[in-house]
Amino acid sequence: MPEPRPYALSIAGFDPSGGAGLLADCKTLESNAVYGLGVCTALTVQNDVAFERVQWVSAADILDQARLLFARFTIEYVKIGLIESLTQLPELLAWLQAQNPRVCIIWDPVLKASAGYEFHNSLPLALVEALCKPLALLTPNRPEMLRLWPAVTPEAAAREVSAFCPVLLKDGHADGASATDILFLNGEEHAFTAPRLPHGEKHGSGCVLSAAVLAHLAKGESLEDACRAGKAYTATVLASNPTLLGYHSAFSTHHAYQ
Template identity: 50%
Template sequence: MLGERPYVISIAGFDPSGGAGILADVKCFEQHQVYGFGVCSALTVQTDDHFISCEWINAEQIITQLEPLFAKFRISACKIGLIKDIEVLLQVLFFIRAQNEDIKIILDPVLKASAGFQFHQWSMTQLNSVLRYIDLITPNYSEMLSMGSAETAEETAGLLAAHCPVLLKGGHNIMAIGTDLLFENTDVFELKPRFVSDRQKHGSGCVLSAAITANLALGHTLNDACKHGKIYIEDFLNSNSTLLGYHSYDR
């Protein structure tokens, strides 16, 4: 029955190819047997390998979509992906926290499309204003380097971890490809891959953060949710030889 599954929500862009954003997140949620809602934060025109344009949805429009969902359902976890800017993000976060103080919020900072389009250039100062309201941020190495002034992504992640946990994704780390680092309080946990894949997938960052969101809603600890999410994304990356991955979860 529907009520037996936790409710989760994705606030993200609409990607017509279904590889990233809301469509990818809801596919991932369904595989994890959580019920996924989707709220649009941007209308994009793109394929798996070509980004054409983006039309932003403002904070009022996002909140209007959220209001009836939070009024009717107890939502356990929320993943936020592509969003216009920090100001819009803050307004959305304030609304969500006002509805449910205990909800788990995961921020996947989409700064650049996999096809090369640059969305944002967020700084540490801007991020510090939002980190207190979220439970995990999931940047990759390139994003982490661009957001801080430290020499390494690990140093910047350590600074951010003073405000909230950080999952530093290792797909772009040529020194240890596929090894993720979870910074939680003063601890750092190394999440090694079962195997290193040379296959790329459009929207892989979206899918990983959605998998972690689903696992948190299912009651897993943050550490275990990241481990389960890593297994899911590895299978997704190796599901076929194209840029559009297949969602499948063997429990």
């Protein structure tokens, strides 16, 4: 008999292309030997290159979806992606902690669709601080980091926000021969580098990375090791084919980049 898998919950939007959001998260969790549960926050009309519109799921329906899952399963690991109201996000975070005081929450802030649609503009810094304090990890890309916390550089912003929670600053939107993600944790910085592939751009790569980190946390790894393994898994998806939609497959942490 196979070993029981831990459960992890994705609270995210539904992308019909399967490249991002809820479907991508559950694919990633499954490929990393974690059972993925899902709560839908939005129904989007999009593919990998075009975004037309979004229909938001109400806060009450989001909680109703999650309530039955928490009643049935032991959920200690949660990822939050696209959500309509960031001013109401603290209420969701508090609700999750009320269901399980030990819950480990990753927030992957989706502020703008890769096809250009704007979900959220600038946020009050006090709200960003309130959102970050309950988190186990914040996973913005470089443009998102500066929108969340204006500073001279994304690194400076991440360094400041890491006073509230650990930050994994994703480097997928930069240039250069390699892509280096940086984990800001307890005053230290840990870099994870992989080659930047010539056809490695993928729709939803940030979703994949944060979900992969969540999977490895659910399997008991440290945050640093989970980020390293998440980076390595994402690299396999980026290298899987030359299109904008990556392929997922079973993954071993032995391939992790140092």
